[in-house]
Amino acid sequence: MAGQLRDNSQYMTDVTRKEEDTIDFEIIELLFFAYRDFTGDPDAILEKSGFGRAHHRVVHFVNREPGMTVADLLDTLKITKQSLARVLKQLIDSGYIRQVTGPEDRRQRMLYTTKEGQALARALAEPQSRRIADALAKTGPGAREIVKRFLVNMKNSAAD
Amino acid sequence: MAGQLRDNSQYMTDVTRKEEDTIDFEIIELLFFAYRDFTGDPDAILEKSGFGRAHHRVVHFVNREPGMTVADLLDTLKITKQSLARVLKQLIDSGYIRQVTGPEDRRQRMLYTTKEGQALARALAEPQSRRIADALAKTGPGAREIVKRFLVNMKNSAAD
């Protein structure tokens, strides 16, 4: 029962019972547990390479959108450039990401994964992808489309 | 287009295309964006009370399972007791959570939210719950059951 919640209905006060009617605690918690375990998947690999979850996100998105600029990345991750600079520099120095001066706008730095970066991104994504595939298979046919639409609806719309 | 990804198919190398076949990058990213924006909802309230997301999680789970012990909470959150001690102490000192010596095992500390704690937990959960309800409504009838099963399947099973 580690990491789960017990049935606690016998403890419920009237206030709690009323909240239960209007607030979707169940999905809120399931999201927490699902995401916690989902992000835990790549930890073993990250530890070996000496990187953290911040590095994971950077390698992932640069690998997914080759040629994206620093500004693009900041916008995707929603962190400050000082925060990004730290992990990005480490990834460049370690040879997982390289920068190319923008061909039109020479102020920009287009980001690309190296061969090593691609391998790392793939290795990190693999256990997560397997977890998703297993979960979708267990949930039943048609689950992927529903889940995908739900997740799209959960995130903020384009005009952030 | 802030925080989103462009169509980058024209940049794809053969390696990337092969990965696309076997790795579910799409759901991986949607989970990231959905969870990022979902956890951003309570930020305004947290800033006002001077608490962080760690406090949020503690108040939430204690409110959901009144009488849970410190060990239960550690098991749920999967953090160390030293890390928990910091935020728990602040929540107790601020009057949002109170401790009661265990009736059977007097070493245990049963945790309860105060009236203020319940109000805080509810206020924090409200925008998240609204986001979920809206997303489910847009996704269509029957979405809740599918999403719920998917999330249950995504988390690690009971024997962590």
Added chain:
DNA sequence: AAAGAAATGTCAGCTTTGTTGACACAATTC
């Protein structure tokens, strides 16, 4: 051409939230 704005990099310092290791104390169990 000069002035301004934009994209990026960097320095310095701070905060939150996680970690390890060590130790203390009271209460329970063997």
Added chain:
DNA sequence: GAATTGTGTCAACAAAGCTGACATTTCTTT
């Protein structure tokens, strides 16, 4: 009585976020 368990606490450290300030290069606007 000894060992174990549940909890608290001290100290130090690490990851990853933040703000503010300032420099450089390059583009855009006037």
